[in-house]
Amino acid sequence: MISVKNLNKSFNGKSVLNDISVTFETGKTNLIIGRSGSGKTVLLKSIVGLHEVDSGEIWFEDTLFNKLDFKDRKDIRSEMGMLFQGSALFDSLTAEQNVRFPLDMFTDKSPEEKNERVNFCLNRVNIINANKLFPAELSGGMKKRVAIARAISLNPKYLFCDEPNSGLDPITAILIDELIKELTEEYSMTTIVNTHDMNSVMEIGEKIIFISDGIKCWEGNKNEILHSDCGTLNDFVFANSLAKKLRTTNK
């Protein structure tokens, strides 16, 4: 479980996150949704410690994460996996070397055990016959899947995904969403996904928070989101013409 309490973050005096409090539950796919520039990525990066917050608390179970120094954070970071918006695979390494990297860095496993784990992770995300390819030779969807394989290589307790299906076609996007949901349930991880894709929201949103201008405006699940009273959330959810039509029909 990850708890965020009264989180504030600003850049050059401009407030980006304003008094955010939320609890992300274990074994569930937790979604942070909002418009571009609403503060989703800043919130996610603040939670994982890539941004230092101005005030507030970030708890990983019983540990106050944001008060730890770099060395003490390592223990918790070894339990984190993160999928970045652009995949962030290491350009100079092949797909399998990317997945192997955390194993080389943080485990004392034998080469055979590492190979076994790498192959397992790549198979788990359906990467077949592409182990020796470099990121530049992979498609967008494959990059995301290799990045997921790298994120799960150390059996993380926490999985963070920043816009996992941005730039992907709708079918591949759904595959990535399903994969994240399956892995979350399989390993009982606490997963936090940043997205502005309503398909993802309706597919995997077990717990959803909506952020607008750095303020948490709404919290609920995918069944409640269509019946909210929150005006800004409704503008977001029913932004496209198909959704508007459906809403009008339902009314």
Next chain:
Amino acid sequence: MQIGLYFLLLKKVFSKPEKPSIYYRQTIKEFVYLGLNSIGILSIISFFMGAVITLQTAYNMENPIYPTYLIGLGCRDSIILEFSSTVAALILAGKVGSNIASEIGTMRVTEQIDALEIMGVNSASYLILPKIIATLIFNPILTLICIIVGIFGGWIAGTLSGVITSENFIYGIQYAFIPYYITYSLIKTVFFAFIITSVSAFQGYYVDGGSLEVGQASTKAVVYSSVVILLFNVILTQLLLS
């Protein structure tokens, strides 16, 4: 503020590595990438610089009072004292410095550095320390290659153009030789190697933005490294030769 940030980065770079065996492997890669791959360009430049120094020295020493072997001596001292360390360092600032800044800068803007940090890897140390170690060890070897190839270029140019005989040139490069000049040149090279790598890595590591900013960081890396090299050239010359 930038200088403070630079020293904070160095502190991070020189903290204890997570897994020394991985750093060792990275350092070997950097030997090839930053060291071996520079031999070609430096050899070509050294050869022609040696040739030009010989021809210019000969042109300025047409007075029969001066013995011709001084052409060899002039070529030797110019190559050892200034070319092999300082000029070669400026060339490397262009080749290696821009390479380091753009590589690390691209990793920054594509969130690869963030990915390292998330894993709990000290990204500054992992990315920069192997480069510093590789250049500190390999650049002195490059300097020695520059000296040998430069003097060889001078000998070829001098003898083929007929401005000096082979015997006189060889006598000149042996005449009044002070071995300390080599030490002086190697000490300067070690300082310059550190400057090139650390200044360029600093420019790349703190890139903020996109490809445009990576390009700017690459340019800054070359410009700042070159200026700091020239400044330290004066300081080290005063300290080591006075």
